Amino acid sequence: MRFATVDLDGTPCVVTIDDDGARTRVRGGTGRTLTDLLALPEPARAAALAPGEPAPADAPLLAPMRPSSIVCIGLNYLDHIREADMERPTTPLVFAKLRGTVIGPGETIAFARSVTRQVDWEVELAAVIGRPTRDVGVEDALDHVFGYTAANDVSARDVQFSDGQWVRGKSLDTFCPLGPTVVTADALGDPQAVRLSTRVNGEIVQDSSTSEMVFGVAELVSFCSKSFTLLPGDVLLTGTPWGCGAFADPPRFLEDGDVVEVEVEGIGVLRNPVVAT
Structure with missing residues (x-):
């Protein structure tokens, strides 16, 4: 699976990207980066990473991570x-x-x-x-x-x-x-x-x-x-x-x-x- 963080009108949002380039928001991804979601305990992390609504194909990509280290x-x-x-x-x-x-x-x-x-x-x-x-x-x-x-x-x-x-x-x-x-x-x-x-x-x-x-x-x-x-x-x-x-x-x-x-x-x-x- 391929993840990215995109800019949706000034708000970061974690999405998945399929082989055809289609983007799908993950359920817990709005206002967060992938770093935030990985820090969640299970089963909250799995729920947050689950696919949600489609995301715009033209939303600019941000850094996928904001790591603490x-x-x-x-x-x-x-x-x-x-x-x-x-x-x-x-x-x-x-x-x-x-x-x-x-x-x-x-x-x-x-x-x-x-x-x-x-x-x-x-x-x-x-x-x-x-x-x-x-x-x-x-x-x-x-x-x-x-x-x-x-x-x-x-x-x-x-x-x-x-x-x-x-x-x-x-x-x-x-x-x-x-x-x-x-x-x-x-x-x-x-x-x-x-x-x-x-x-x-x-x-x-x-x-x-x-x-x-x-x-x-x-x-x-x-x-x-x-x-x-x-x-x-x-x-x-x-x-x-x-x-x-x-x-x-x-x-x-x-x-x-x-x-x-x-x-x-x-x-x-x-x-x-x-x-x-």
Whole structure:
């Protein structure tokens, strides 16, 4: 099943989208995002996610989630490790993005040149947590994943590398586009066999597969849950493959007027314009 959040005359509404593009409101979705509904206890959650009335096909898409936590993994693709000429990590490299980074399809990635001049793209498969997850084993971890969405882990490289830690460079407002939809785990299938890519102004700059991950989704969920609780609606960004602008020759970064599109197979294309001031 495929879920999205749309804007109905200024009010968010959770909908399902079928294979023909038809949209149906879920019964408890008006005034809420999918994060709100996943946080409900059963059986209230099942009732809230049940199909209701048709929804307008032209309602703009919003970010499908407004997660309380955005947990991210760095250096998790073998091809990215090779291009960055770094050592393969022995345990997942975990960091976080702040909530104000989240935007949806079509919204603007905005930054001030007084803060950063090296803004980079990172296509990522994002796992959406479906139930409280604490101290779970790898063998059970995927049972805690509700579904998946596409993410762009936008990064201010000059800030990231000069600070010596990653939170500020990863957490500028608008630096976490999510969407366009959330696809349930059963509908996506094997999360380690998904193609993902990035285009900047139509040019392909990233093109890889989640098969290149060092640590798979199940390992990442389990690893994180050993240290902190993941809650329903939280989002786990699982790393990016080769092709980031910072490691190109010569390096290339997003500029005012660019359009960046990240695409995850089975989920869709997440397109955002760029504005620099």
